[in-house]
Amino acid sequence: MRYMEVTAREFSQKSSQILAAVARGETITVTKNGVAVARVVPVDDDIPPYPTDLMGEIDLPDLGLPDLTDDDIEETLQGDVRAERGNAVA
Numbered sequence: 001m002r003y004m005e006v007t008a009r010e011f012s013q014k015s016s017q018i019l020a021a022v023a024r025g026e027t028i029t030v031t032k033n034g035v036a037v038a039r040v041v042p043v044d045d046d047i048p049p050y051p052t053d054l055m056g057e058i059d060l061p062d063l064g065l066p067d068l069t070d071d072d073i074e075e076t077l078q079g080d081v082r083a084e085r086g087n088a089v090a
Contacts, residue, residue, distance in 0.1 A: 008032045 004018075004026050011018055011030045018028055022040050030038040068076075 003027045003029065005029045005031060009036070072090075
């Protein structure tokens with residue numbers, strides 16, 4: 001794998017050539033005022049563009065909150081709506 005560095009201006013002016021180099025397997029770093037701002041890399045067909053498997057177990061801390069059923073949550077939300085309506089009328 002080869003690496004190449006181009007300025008933002010070069011990238012703008014020669015984007016087709018730069019993308020062709022990336023398609024051949026090169027990695028291009030784009031700089032602006034001497035600072036790297038982007039990297040253009042070849043697409044690896046073996047790696048999907050998004051996660052496809054589970055990330056593993058998530059360890060959530062115990063916050064000491066009560067276990068609520070869907071009905072409990074719905075009742076609470078409906079109560080909030082009723083309270084807001086009552087305040088708007090009063």
